[in-house]
Amino acid sequence: MMLNNEIKAAGIIGTGSYMPETVLTNSYFEERLDTNDEWIVSRTGIKERRKAEESVATSDIATYAALKAIEDANLNPEDLDMIIVATVTPDMSFPSTACIVQKNIGAINASAFDISAACSGFIYGLSIAEKFIKTGSAKYILVIGAETLSKITDYSDRNTCVLFGDGAGAAVVSSVEENNGILASYTGSDGRGGDLLKLPAGGSRMPASMETLANRLHYTKMDGSEVFKFAIKIMGEAAEKALEMCGLDKKDIDYLIPHQANIRIIESATKRLKIPKDKVFVNIDKYGNMSAASIAVALDEANKANKLSKGDVVVLVGFGGGLTWGSIVLRWA
Known part of the structure; x- marks a missing residue:
C-alpha cells in the first residue's frame, strides 16, 4: 500500500x-x-x-x-x-x-x-x-x-x-x-425491506439442514411487485442525488448505465432523467439480471463499443436486495 x-x-x-x-x-x-x-x-x-x-x-x-x-x-x-x-x-x-x-x-x-x-x-x-x-x-x-x-x-x-x-x-x-473520474458516489440502504428479496437458508440464522433443503430455502425468494415499486422510485432518486452532490443536473448526463433488472424500470428512470434512449445502455435482453455483475458488464460493453468518449458525464445507478441502492457520477477519462 x-x-x-x-x-x-x-x-x-x-x-x-x-x-x-x-x-x-x-x-x-x-x-x-x-x-x-x-x-x-x-x-x-x-x-x-x-x-x-x-x-x-x-x-x-x-x-x-x-x-x-x-x-x-x-x-x-x-x-x-x-x-x-x-x-x-x-x-x-x-x-x-x-x-x-x-x-x-x-x-x-x-x-x-x-x-x-x-x-x-x-x-x-x-x-x-x-x-x-x-x-x-x-x-x-x-x-x-x-x-x-x-x-x-x-x-x-x-x-x-x-x-x-x-x-x-x-x-x-x-x-x-x-x-475527471468519479465526481460523486452515493449509496444508501433500508434494512426494513430486507425480506422482499433474500436467500433464507445457508447462514447462521438458518443453517443448512434436511428441512431447509426440503422447503427449498436455499433459493432466491422475492416479492416482485414490492421490489418493482421500490426500484421505480429509487433509481431516479439515486441518480439525482449523486448529480446534486457534484453540482450537476440531469441535462448534464451524456450516458446512463443502469442496473439491468427490468426494462420497465430502466424506461421509468430514463423518462424521469429525461435522457434520450440512445444515451442509455441496455443489455438486459441478452443477459437478464446478473445482480452485482449487471452494471460491471454493461460498463465494459459500453466501453468496448466506444459508447463513452473522453469527458463524457456517465451515470451508473442501481438497486438491490438489502434493500440497497447507489449511484456513481463520473467524467470519463
Whole structure:
C-alpha cells in the first residue's frame, strides 16, 4: 500500500467482462413452465440469459473478467494494491472470493475482500475504491462484480427463474487527471425491506439442514411487485442525488448505465432523467439480471463499443436486495 496525504482524483482506467457460454433462451422456460416468450419479454425485456456450468464457481468467471480488466489498464496483477469482489454468490462463506481471485491471478501485493450489497454491489465497490485512491492509500484497485445466480435460482419458480443470469465484470480504479473520474458516489440502504428479496437458508440464522433443503430455502425468494415499486422510485432518486452532490443536473448526463433488472424500470428512470434512449445502455435482453455483475458488464460493453468518449458525464445507478441502492457520477477519462 502507498501512503500519501495528497487528495487525488479517482477514475476507471480499465474494464473487462466474461459471460458463460451456455445460453438459456425464453423457449427453455416455455418447455418447462406455464409461461411464454411474449409474456417474459413484455414484462421484463429479457430474451435470454447465461448459465455457468455446474463445475464453474463465481471465482472462476470473476478471474476471467479480472484478467481482461487488468490487461485493458495495461497493468500486471502484481501492480494491484487491493481486490474487491461484490457478490451474493461467493464460492463459500470463507475464504472470500476475492482471495481466491487473488490467488488465481497472482496478485501477490493486493489485499482482498468481498462485499455483499446484492445488485448495488459494484456501485458500493467503486465507492470504496474511490476513497482509497483519493487518499493515496492505494494506487491500483480491482473492483469486480460477479455472480453465478443460477446456483441459487429455483427453476420451478416461474416468478424468479426467468429473471436471473450469470456473468462477471471488472474495473481497475486508479488516480486520473483532476476533475475527471468519479465526481460523486452515493449509496444508501433500508434494512426494513430486507425480506422482499433474500436467500433464507445457508447462514447462521438458518443453517443448512434436511428441512431447509426440503422447503427449498436455499433459493432466491422475492416479492416482485414490492421490489418493482421500490426500484421505480429509487433509481431516479439515486441518480439525482449523486448529480446534486457534484453540482450537476440531469441535462448534464451524456450516458446512463443502469442496473439491468427490468426494462420497465430502466424506461421509468430514463423518462424521469429525461435522457434520450440512445444515451442509455441496455443489455438486459441478452443477459437478464446478473445482480452485482449487471452494471460491471454493461460498463465494459459500453466501453468496448466506444459508447463513452473522453469527458463524457456517465451515470451508473442501481438497486438491490438489502434493500440497497447507489449511484456513481463520473467524467470519463
